[in-house]
Amino acid sequence: QAEDEIAAVSMAIGSSYSGRVAVTGSSGPGLSLKSEAIGWAVMAEMPLVMIDVQRAGPSTGMATSMEQSDLNIACFGAHGDAPRVVIAPANVEDCFYTAIEAVNIARKYSVPVIILTDQAISTRIEAFPMPDLEKVVQDISPTFETQKEFEPYDLDAVDGITNHKPPGTRVESGKYPVITGLEHDEMGHPTSSPVLHTKMQAKRRRKLQKLASELTCPEVYGPDEGNVLLIGWGSTQGSMRESVERARKAGDSISCLTMRHIMPMPNGLENIFDGFHHVYVVETNDEGLNGYGQLCGLLRAKFCDPKIEGINKTDGLTWRESDILKREQEKLEAAQN
Structure with a gap:
């Protein structure tokens, strides 16, 4: 503790x-x-x-x-x-x-x-x-294999992905790296070089872009195309799925998906959104100054698609399927007027 x-x-x-x-x-x-x-x-x-x-x-x-x-x-x-x-x-x-x-x-x-x-x-x-x-269960014990040379921030590394070696690892060249919160060169030594800062920022960004390319898009619960797609994250999954089941039994064209990977997002989400007329993001947070919640804001910023709208509440309670469907219908009615 x-x-x-x-x-x-x-x-x-x-x-x-x-x-x-x-x-x-x-x-x-x-x-x-x-x-x-x-x-x-x-x-x-x-x-x-x-x-x-x-x-x-x-x-x-x-x-x-x-x-x-x-x-x-x-x-x-x-x-x-x-x-x-x-x-x-x-x-x-x-x-x-x-x-x-x-x-x-x-x-x-x-x-x-x-x-x-x-x-x-x-x-x-x-x-x-x-x-x-x-x-x-995995064995993730550190290894101490001797290194001829070692640069923990190698700018030539594929996709910007490098890894540290634990203290005690022998480096034959005698040149040991430094770990710091300052901007640094490839050995970790502090620098104020504009060129190196630009390259290191890109390195830290590129490795997460690589991760995004390896992530699998979330599965759509229901048909891949239709009128309404509900999007949620975290504990909204169960309520959304029950809402979809209830609405589809009543003849509505509706599906949902739950996003697990928020940052970075998997590539290809826009292809899913293209199959629906309306995309509503169900969240337990405030609609904010712009009328939509936090995940909705990220999606709108990334895809610049005005059909992505928010369904939000901040009462400290989980979503009920009746509440989700009521708010969804209100959104559809507002869109028709």
Whole structure:
């Protein structure tokens, strides 16, 4: 038990530097406090897994009520351009496998990964098939193989992906790298070179663009084409699917999908959206100044498609299928007027 949130994330980063990917967790206020250290991990390209169990905010807010209002800080919570990975599991079983995925991504891409869940999932009891531990358990012990030369920030690395070697690894050249939160050259030495800063920013960006190209698009629950597509993330999955089943029995043309990979998003989502006349993003957060929630804002920014609209609420309660369908019908009626 660390003395505070800043110490916790710093200890986790130190563990990752030593060769063992570490996990730290909190809720929204804790993520705010951890943000500076997360920015350091982005700059140093240090693997890290951070879990945020969202609750209603801001500040202490409603500490025992659910909300999905930490998406923006999870994606952008650090000064400067600080790309990181954000994954939102949809249920208890998904949390188990997402944790494994998060560690693997953090190690492969040398990047912080934030697992964004919420109070509705964290307090839920849910049965799922026993995992095959022989398949999912991995040996991720650090290796200390001697290196002839080693540059932890090699600009010629394929897709910008490089990895650190744990302290104690012998480098035959005698040139050992430095780890710092300052902008740096390929050996980690601090620099203010405009050329190197531009190249390093591109390196940190390109590796997540590579990750996006490897992600699988989420499956559509229902037909691949129709009138309405509901999009959600996290704990909205169950309510959305029940809404789709109920509406389709009544003859409506409606489907849904749940997004797990929020930052970066998988390539090809626009091809799914093209199959529907209306795309409504169901979230438990405020509609904001522009009339749509946080995931909806990311989707509109990425695809510049005005048919992507938000369905939002902030009462601290999970969505009921009747509420989703009522709001969906209100949206359709407004579109016809």
